[in-house]
Amino acid sequence: MRGRSDERGRALLDALLEGRPEPDLAAHAAHSLGLPEQGRYAVAVLRPGGGAPAGVAMEADGLRFLRRRRADREVVVVALGDRDPAVLAGLLVRWCPGPGGIGPVADGLAGLGDARRLAEVALLTCPPGTTEIVRLEERLPTALVVSQPELSARLVADVFGPLLDLDPADRALLMRTLEAWLECGGSAGRAAGRLYCHRNTVLNRLRRLERLTSRSLSRPRELVEMMLALDAFRLTAPQP
Structure with missing residues (x-):
């Protein structure tokens, strides 16, 4: 039962990250994942992945991380609470050297799809061969170009x-x-x-x-x- 519950939680998280317009998706995901439906979330897209297995919930510096592997990307969802998203880059490099992009803060689980899409754009602003993890807000002019x-x-x-x-x-x-x-x-x-x-x-x-x-x-x-x-x-x- 625990395994089926975890699998359902991962499927719901994937649906949120894809931005699927399903009724009550955020509410179901919040219940299954044990996360607040409304709250501050950040999404990071990293390449390549590393560290703990994808899909595992992690705790670091008082933040909860959910990790998912998507093709050649690793997507990390972070429940920020009242924390500043600027601290994320330093935490993420602990298991991924980069490059990576962090999207704008999402207001609730329903906003994870847009946050993931913009994190992908932030990743595109990292030149080949670099290992930096950057926030979209730091690269807006470049993001306009690469998009x-x-x-x-x-x-x-x-x-x-x-x-x-x-x-x-x-x-x-x-x-x-x-x-x-x-x-x-x-x-x-x-x-x-x-x-x-x-x-x-x-x-x-x-x-x-x-x-x-x-x-x-x-x-x-x-x-x-x-x-x-x-x-x-x-x-x-x-x-x-």
Whole structure:
């Protein structure tokens, strides 16, 4: 009987995560899983999974975790109570090195489907090869880019079209320089330290980038276009 009850609970949790519009689904799941129907929940989508078997309820730092394996993803539902969801990333890396995405807080079990879908989008903002676990709220502009792959491809082609014809090593150098400059708040000196080159080298590369793209990093609208195109390129370009 316990086994059948656990199996039913897992099936109901899967239905919630899929966002199925079934009558009284949240109420049945709350009863079966021993969770409040109304409350604050977070959903994380991780790749690859690890640690305890999927589907097992866990307790950590006063939070309850429910884990489900879905294809090449592991989905974790967290009953937050009054806790800040910002603490989740640090807890999740205990059994999964990442990458992973955390969706916005769901108000009740009925919101798990939307929270799971947005956690998937957050995961898409993690570049290949990284092991970070990020919250959607931290990546909203990038999430807009990756959630529209056709438009992202057009943005890359429009902004970086001339760069795509360069030698791959040359193109990668310009892209790394732009990325470092952005991460350093537009400071060529700090970017040079990160790239182990002279400040003037950074400035020369940025000027070359401006010439190739016909865009100026000093014009806000064109700078935004380049930032979004860089995100799209990093997340969609084939990896060597």
